[in-house]
Amino acid sequence: MTQVIDFRSDTVTKPTAAMRKAMSSADVGDDVYGDDPTVNQLEAVAAERLGQEAGLFVSSGTQGNLLAILTHCQRGEEYIAGMRSHAYLEEAGGGAVLASVQPQPIENQADGTLDLEAVEAAIKPDDFHLAITRLLCLENTFFGTPLAPDYIKAAKALADKHSLRFHLDGARLFNAAVRLGVSASDIAGSFDSVSACLSKGLGAPVGSILAGDKAFIARARRWRKMLGGGTRQAGILAAAGLHALDHHVDRLEEDHMRAERLAAALSDIDGISVHPCPMRTNMVFISMDPSRQKGLAAFMRDQGILMTVEDGPIRIVTHLDISDPDISKTVEAFKRYFDIRQAA
Numbered sequence: 001m002t003q004v005i006d007f008r009s010d011t012v013t014k015p016t017a018a019m020r021k022a023m024s025s026a027d028v029g030d031d032v033y034g035d036d037p038t039v040n041q042l043e044a045v046a047a048e049r050l051g052q053e054a055g056l057f058v059s060s061g062t063q064g065n066l067l068a069i070l071t072h073c074q075r076g077e078e079y080i081a082g083m084r085s086h087a088y089l090e091e092a093g094g095g096a097v098l099a100s101v102q103p104q105p106i107e108n109q110a111d112g113t114l115d116l117e118a119v120e121a122a123i124k125p126d127d128f129h130l131a132i133t134r135l136l137c138l139e140n141t142f143f144g145t146p147l148a149p150d151y152i153k154a155a156k157a158l159a160d161k162h163s164l165r166f167h168l169d170g171a172r173l174f175n176a177a178v179r180l181g182v183s184a185s186d187i188a189g190s191f192d193s194v195s196a197c198l199s200k201g202l203g204a205p206v207g208s209i210l211a212g213d214k215a216f217i218a219r220a221r222r223w224r225k226m227l228g229g230g231t232r233q234a235g236i237l238a239a240a241g242l243h244a245l246d247h248h249v250d251r252l253e254e255d256h257m258r259a260e261r262l263a264a265a266l267s268d269i270d271g272i273s274v275h276p277c278p279m280r281t282n283m284v285f286i287s288m289d290p291s292r293q294k295g296l297a298a299f300m301r302d303q304g305i306l307m308t309v310e311d312g313p314i315r316i317v318t319h320l321d322i323s324d325p326d327i328s329k330t331v332e333a334f335k336r337y338f339d340i341r342q343a344a
């Protein structure tokens with residue numbers, strides 16, 4: 001089997017041998033009865049790492065964000081989120097459809113932040129014509145860039161001022177923490193709730209953690225059951241999450257370094273424009289002339305390199321299954337591609 005180099009996402013990681021071993025030897029029970037010791041341990045450990053009282057093992061980041069909306073908001077209320085944020089754009093409208101909660105999107109600025117004046121202007125006054133604004137959602141990292149701690153502080157002050165609940169879509173929160181050199185709890189502890197993916201750069205096959213205070217998690221657990229998310233011997237999967245939290249957080253640094261190395265090398269190639277990123281984690285965005293972009297994915301696929309190439313910027317994501325030689329091989333492939341195109 002030839003090893004493909006897969007830059008499409010950090011969700012493509014496969015469980016390591018050590019992770020599979022932890023999974024196969026996990027102590028399990030029926031989690032709907034609260035009997036699965038490995039799930040219970042994961043929920044406790046993850047909550048502590050996130051600076052929250054309690055945790056809930058959920059099937060995906062999408063489920064975590066939906067549970068947060070369902071739990072914080074009532075039918076007819078609304079949540080504010082970035083127009084390009086996952087919780088607004090890429091969760092199939094679940095907040096509106098399943099929670100009956102109206103999204104109020106706000107344009108994301110280039111660094112992923114929501115202009116706080118725009119957020120404040122979107123908060124509805126108490127008027128029965130209007131939905132009740134209940135929740136402010138941020139995303140961290142946003143397109144690979146961590147939110148600045150001062151920005152989070154200011155956003156929290158705004159949420160407090162208007163009695164909004166404050167949720168973090170921290171799908172890649174651990175990337176942000178490692179990049180900023182702070183603990184995950186330093187970032188997540190100031191939110192009322194946070195969801196964090198175990199199945200992206202952390203390398204677990206399935207699952208996210210939703211964390212918050214005990215009362216919030218108790219209510220979220222009921223919604224999770226309603227959504228069909230109550231699972232039984234889920235300790236097999238939770239063991240992978242625990243293994244990821246213990247062994248795959250610090251190493252995210254390697255993914256960030258490889259992304260930076262790739263960005264630097266690609267920016268030396270004539271015809272590629274690497275989007276500047278002063279606080280890079282594990283993503284590189286590049287642009288090129290559309291005529292060059294056209295054959296790129298097929299060319300790369302022939303070299304055993306996978307990347308998603310659509311219209312617009314190309315996103316390249318580093319992760320657990322991308323090595324230093326993979327980066328070198330990819331840079332060489334890009335050079336060849338642009339040489340051929342130059343000659344043509």
Ligand SMILES: *Cc1c(COP(=O)(O)O)cnc(C)c1O
Pocket residue numbers: 059060061062063065086087139169171172197199208
């Ligand atoms: C991937 C992702 C999610 C959703 O996670 P899934 O496990 O794929 O449902 C949510 N938010 C962001 C920012 C993500 O990147």
